[in-house]
Amino acid sequence: MQWTLVIPLKPLARAKSRLADTAGDGLRPGLALAFAQDTVAAVLACAAVRDVAVVTDDVLAGRELAALGARIVPDTPASGLNAALAHAAGVVRATRPDGPVAALNADLPALRPGELARVLDAAAEFPRAFLADAAGIGTTLLTAAAGRELAPEFGAGSRAAHRAGGAVELPLSAVDSVRQDVDTGEDLRAALALGVGPRTAAAAARLLIPGQ
Numbered sequence: 001m002q003w004t005l006v007i008p009l010k011p012l013a014r015a016k017s018r019l020a021d022t023a024g025d026g027l028r029p030g031l032a033l034a035f036a037q038d039t040v041a042a043v044l045a046c047a048a049v050r051d052v053a054v055v056t057d058d059v060l061a062g063r064e065l066a067a068l069g070a071r072i073v074p075d076t077p078a079s080g081l082n083a084a085l086a087h088a089a090g091v092v093r094a095t096r097p098d099g100p101v102a103a104l105n106a107d108l109p110a111l112r113p114g115e116l117a118r119v120l121d122a123a124a125e126f127p128r129a130f131l132a133d134a135a136g137i138g139t140t141l142l143t144a145a146a147g148r149e150l151a152p153e154f155g156a157g158s159r160a161a162h163r164a165g166g167a168v169e170l171p172l173s174a175v176d177s178v179r180q181d182v183d184t185g186e187d188l189r190a191a192l193a194l195g196v197g198p199r200t201a202a203a204a205a206r207l208l209i210p211g212q
């Protein structure tokens with residue numbers, strides 16, 4: 001099964017505000033870009049993935065992620081994460097209506113291609129499915145089979161929202177790298193412990209993180 005992944009990324013200057021106590025204003029945009037680069041590189045190395053669309057209005061991120069091989073879809077004027085994802089899924093479906101689509105967060109710097117392949121293979125059994133994040137409150141991945149709407153409900157409490165909306169929660173173990181999103185300094189330490197990609201490793205080395 002060959003998936004198209006849709007990855008949302010807001011403008012880097014506004015990204016990762018909950019990391020403000022870990023990374024100052026001068027370093028945070030670069031850290032957010034590094035997360036996205038390592039996420040996209042791991043996705044493109046996944047055998048189950050056919051292509052990647054990043055929905056973003058950030059010019060620098062768009063250029064850097066296109067250089068890795070992602071298609072860039074400009075954000076929709078309707079603001080917000082779910083509007084951006086629904087818009088990008090529609091753009092993808094316009095050119096490829098018969099393929100499965102998955103939305104994946106851009107902040108998974110420890111992502112391993114083999115673990116992502118296991119998650120996507122499991123999701124292929126269901127019309128819509130999702131993977132809960134490491135905290136057990138949110139979602140890192142939401143999938144829709146061909147012909148099904150993605151119907152994203154990312155945001156606070158999205159695990160419960162996706163379940164209530166009829167998506168099947170994937171009860172997988174040993175896919176920590178797909179669950180480990182990075183919103184806080186504690187999340188970043190957890191991702192570093194799992195092992196992050198090279199761009200995040202370089203960006204994190206510029207931060208003073210206790211225990212690193």
Ligand SMILES: Nc1nc2c(ncn2[C@@H]2O[C@H](COP(=O)(O)OP(=O)(O)OP(=O)(O)O)[C@@H](O)[C@H]2O)c(=O)[nH]1
Pocket residue numbers: 008009010014015016017018019055056057075079080081084105106107183
């Ligand atoms: N294209 C697009 N992506 C978005 C938008 N809002 C959020 N995202 C992305 O969606 C994912 C989760 O977003 P958030 O948790 O709201 O933002 P964040 O930058 O990760 O972190 P915080 O600023 O701490 O909330 C991240 O990959 C964001 O870059 C949006 O309006 N448009």
Ligand SMILES: C=C(OP(=O)(O)O)C(=O)O
Pocket residue numbers: 105107133137138139140153154155156157158159181183
């Ligand atoms: C948007 C989500 O992630 P985050 O933890 O980055 O807010 C979510 O879990 O639905």
